[in-house]
Amino acid sequence: MSGQRHDDLDRHPTPGPRNSLFSWPDAKHPLRVMLNYAVILVCRVSPSLRLKNRLLRRLGVTVGTGVAWGLESTPDVFWPELITVRDDAIVGYDATLLCHEFLQTEYRTGEVVVGERAMIGAGAVVLPGVTVGADAQVAANSLVADDVPPGTTVAGVPAEPIERGDDADS
Numbered sequence: 187m188s189g190q191r192h193d194d195l196d197r198h199p200t201p202g203p204r205n206s207l208f209s210w211p212d213a214k215h216p217l218r219v220m221l222n223y224a225v226i227l228v229c230r231v232s233p234s235l236r237l238k239n240r241l242l243r244r245l246g247v248t249v250g251t252g253v254a255w256g257l258e259s260t261p262d263v264f265w266p267e268l269i270t271v272r273d274d275a276i277v278g279y280d281a282t283l284l285c286h287e288f289l290q291t292e293y294r295t296g297e298v299v300v301g302e303r304a305m306i307g308a309g310a311v312v313l314p315g316v317t318v319g320a321d322a323q324v325a326a327n328s329l330v331a332d333d334v335p336p337g338t339t340v341a342g343v344p345a346e347p348i349e350r351g352d353d354a355d356s
Contacts, residue, residue, distance in 0.1 A: 191315030191332055195296040207288040214264050222263050230258050242266065250275065256308065262286060265295055268314075272302040278326070279308040286314055301336060310345075 200206040225245055229238045238255045246267030253271050256279035261269050268285035271277060283298045296315030300306060304318045307326035318324060319336030328345040341348050
């Protein structure tokens with residue numbers, strides 16, 4: 187893990203006077219994006235973890251055994267094949283794993299890796315190029331812009347490591 191997600195991103199300059207989102211059909215075939223979107227919509231509302239894992243694997247997501255996707259969780263619609271979720275990880279309710287970002291003059295892509303037994307909390311967003319280490323925890327509604335070391339708990343916008351006191355009453 188590099189720690190800085192920008193080091194792990196592929197940069198794709200886009201031509202023309204408009205922002206890079208106007209060039210998305212040159213980056214991914216529109217029918218592929220439509221299919222990905224339809225399958226991900228089914229996954230978002232399905233309560234069946236087995237069905238979600240099977241469908242997401244068909245889209246190219248690397249899904250380990252025992253992975254749990256919460257309702258409304260959203261893997262990247264453009265580049266799901268850049269996502270790896272390792273064994274027994276949890277992607278919580280309404281969490282988003284993004285593998286792309288469209289900017290003014292370029293778009294960037296990067297892998298997202300969620301380690302074994304890691305947990306992504308409800309409503310959290312993981313940006314492209316980020317690795318969440320094994321046994322790490324991302325608090326609800328956090329924005330993960332940098333790698334999370336194994337066993338670390340992060341929270342906030344942007345997500346930062348939090349310290350847990352030894353005294354449960356403090």
